[in-house]
Amino acid sequence: MTAHFADDLTAAIIDKHAPVCVGIDPSYDRLPEAIKQECAGDKIAAMRKFCTEVIQTVAPIVPAIKPQIAYFEVHQAAGVELYFDMIALARQAGLMIIGDIKRSDIGSTAQAYAQGHVSGANCPDAVTVNGYLGSDGLEPFIAEGNAGGRGIFILVRTSNPSGAVIQDFADASGKKLYEHMAEQVAALGQDTVGSSGYSRVGAVVGATYPAEARELRVMMPEQLFLVPGYGAQGATADDCAASFKSDGTGAIVNASRSIIYAYDKNPSVDWRVAIAEAAKAFAADVASAVF
Amino acid sequence: MTAHFADDLTAAIIDKHAPVCVGIDPSYDRLPEAIKQECAGDKIAAMRKFCTEVIQTVAPIVPAIKPQIAYFEVHQAAGVELYFDMIALARQAGLMIIGDIKRSDIGSTAQAYAQGHVSGANCPDAVTVNGYLGSDGLEPFIAEGNAGGRGIFILVRTSNPSGAVIQDFADASGKKLYEHMAEQVAALGQDTVGSSGYSRVGAVVGATYPAEARELRVMMPEQLFLVPGYGAQGATADDCAASFKSDGTGAIVNASRSIIYAYDKNPSVDWRVAIAEAAKAFAADVASAVF
Numbered sequence: 001m002t003a004h005f006a007d008d009l010t011a012a013i014i015d016k017h018a019p020v021c022v023g024i025d026p027s028y029d030r031l032p033e034a035i036k037q038e039c040a041g042d043k044i045a046a047m048r049k050f051c052t053e054v055i056q057t058v059a060p061i062v063p064a065i066k067p068q069i070a071y072f073e074v075h076q077a078a079g080v081e082l083y084f085d086m087i088a089l090a091r092q093a094g095l096m097i098i099g100d101i102k103r104s105d106i107g108s109t110a111q112a113y114a115q116g117h118v119s120g121a122n123c124p125d126a127v128t129v130n131g132y133l134g135s136d137g138l139e140p141f142i143a144e145g146n147a148g149g150r151g152i153f154i155l156v157r158t159s160n161p162s163g164a165v166i167q168d169f170a171d172a173s174g175k176k177l178y179e180h181m182a183e184q185v186a187a188l189g190q191d192t193v194g195s196s197g198y199s200r201v202g203a204v205v206g207a208t209y210p211a212e213a214r215e216l217r218v219m220m221p222e223q224l225f226l227v228p229g230y231g232a233q234g235a236t237a238d239d240c241a242a243s244f245k246s247d248g249t250g251a252i253v254n255a256s257r258s259i260i261y262a263y264d265k266n267p268s269v270d271w272r273v274a275i276a277e278a279a280k281a282f283a284a285d286v287a288s289a290v291f
Numbered sequence: 292m293t294a295h296f297a298d299d300l301t302a303a304i305i306d307k308h309a310p311v312c313v314g315i316d317p318s319y320d321r322l323p324e325a326i327k328q329e330c331a332g333d334k335i336a337a338m339r340k341f342c343t344e345v346i347q348t349v350a351p352i353v354p355a356i357k358p359q360i361a362y363f364e365v366h367q368a369a370g371v372e373l374y375f376d377m378i379a380l381a382r383q384a385g386l387m388i389i390g391d392i393k394r395s396d397i398g399s400t401a402q403a404y405a406q407g408h409v410s411g412a413n414c415p416d417a418v419t420v421n422g423y424l425g426s427d428g429l430e431p432f433i434a435e436g437n438a439g440g441r442g443i444f445i446l447v448r449t450s451n452p453s454g455a456v457i458q459d460f461a462d463a464s465g466k467k468l469y470e471h472m473a474e475q476v477a478a479l480g481q482d483t484v485g486s487s488g489y490s491r492v493g494a495v496v497g498a499t500y501p502a503e504a505r506e507l508r509v510m511m512p513e514q515l516f517l518v519p520g521y522g523a524q525g526a527t528a529d530d531c532a533a534s535f536k537s538d539g540t541g542a543i544v545n546a547s548r549s550i551i552y553a554y555d556k557n558p559s560v561d562w563r564v565a566i567a568e569a570a571k572a573f574a575a576d577v578a579s580a581v582f
Contacts, residue, residue: 134453162425
């Protein structure tokens with residue numbers, strides 16, 4: 001359990017000198033051959049073994065993981081069961097967990113999502129959400145997190161190529177949609193600021209747009225940024241540094257495929273060693289750009 | 292299986308003279324007392340029995356149901372299993388199914404969602420998606436639906452109060468974000484238009500904004516509209532009619548809570564009878580405004 005998500009994550013980042021999290025995006029086809037053979041075609045068993053080993057491998061290196069629920073939902077109910085089991089496992093391993101679920105709906109339905117994904121004992125410490133429906137679709141996620149100190153990250157500026165077609169839509173003053181969203185996020189978060197100075201309401205800000213990240217860092221001083229885009233999506237540690245304050249706080253950078261499939265590029269060592277080395281290099285790279 | 296979602300839904304609406312679908316949003320607390328007692332606290336069993344009865348009750352009356360996955364995800368893996376089981380049951384009962392999942396993510400992750408929610412034999416005929424991440428987060432849902440003729444509905448104008456804070460954000464010409472989104476939706480749908488004249492790419496357009504729906508109807512001539520907001524959210528059949536073309540095609544109106552919990556307001560009859568009567572009245576009300 002977390003007392004206040006933003007406070008605890010900020011402390012955990014400093015403790016491990018690693019402002020990064022590892023994304024858990026398991027695709028059966030990409031798992032190590034050894035695991036596939038051992039599990040003899042049982043995809044869920046293979047994913048369970050892989051995720052378990054990845055979590056245990058990265059737990060001493062990084063403060064948090066970010067399981068991407070889509071890769072679990074490929075396998076429908078069995079995958080969703082695995083998703084929540086892996087959250088419990090990661091918590092036992094001392095990791096914080098950001099559930100990447102990007103849910104969105106009207107208030108009454110958002111309430112149902114929040115009950116399933118935020119407030120349960122086996123739920124992650126924070127989840128990602130999509131703000132296209134405005135505040136009444138976001139507030140239930142905040143409210144359900146109150147008792148457990150849990151957080152949300154609202155999509156502001158995503159890391160993908162076509163995000164700009166929507167998110168750069170600009171008003172007469174030149175203000176873009178992502179800036180308008182940032183204003184909403186800052187307002188939504190002001191009642192849940194912890195002792196760290198950061199709110200339980202954070203923002204997703206892609207590393208692939210560093211100039212915009214610098215501007216958003218000023219616009220949302222109380223938001224922790226979850227920063228995707230490093231590694232497989234092309235952003236560097238210097239690009240990521242734009243999302244941090246000068247004191248080195250304020251963001252956590254995620255890498256997924258470049259870490260958990262690091263054995264593809266490093267086949268000469270045990271696959272777990274390849275993952276550990278990639279996670280250490282990732283943490284050191286971002287830390288050196290930030291601290 | 293559907294050959295072409297928009298063609299088949301258009302035909303099914305005409306066949307049943309009912310341009311409506313019933314939303315399946317089961318909350319355990321609101322289930323009939325008789326079911327709660329029979330299932331003695333087993334929430335999943337109670338929801339299974341309730342959903343099964345609702346589906347069988349409405350199957351002769353409406354062409355489609357819209358299960359809202361959030362109400363299933365409250366119960367995590369067991370709820371997700373029930374969601375897919377109810378889709379199979381509804382298909383056996385001759386209904387078309389719109390899975391209200393409002394998923395969104397970058398391309399590679401959207402691909403994973405689409406594999407879990409669109410292309411499987413037990414997946415719905417169409418799903419709802421959120422376009423905040425732009426086309427590369429939407430195209431995988433379209434592509435995964437190609438083999439099975441399945442469809443998507445992209446959120447354009449939602450029915451909730453705070454949606455306007457985001458969706459009415461306007462550019463220098465006065466064009467609003469929801470109109471900008473409508474242009475993207477129309478472009479994304481142009482390659483999957485069926486013999487009905489409608490694309491497998493549709494739009495969610497809330498009934499609570501009829502003037503905007505009329506304008507969107509012109510902007511997206513090839514899109515089927517999924518129209519929430521009737522009933523519990525306050526829109527009338529005349530409000531809904533704004534989303535249809537003059538020939539009575541082009542949209543399907545959803546009502547959820549006002550139908551499936553109709554026994555709350557009609558306690559003198561069996562709860563299934565109350566639901567059937569509400570579904571018939573709903574279908575007749577919208578049909579009379581549209582046909």
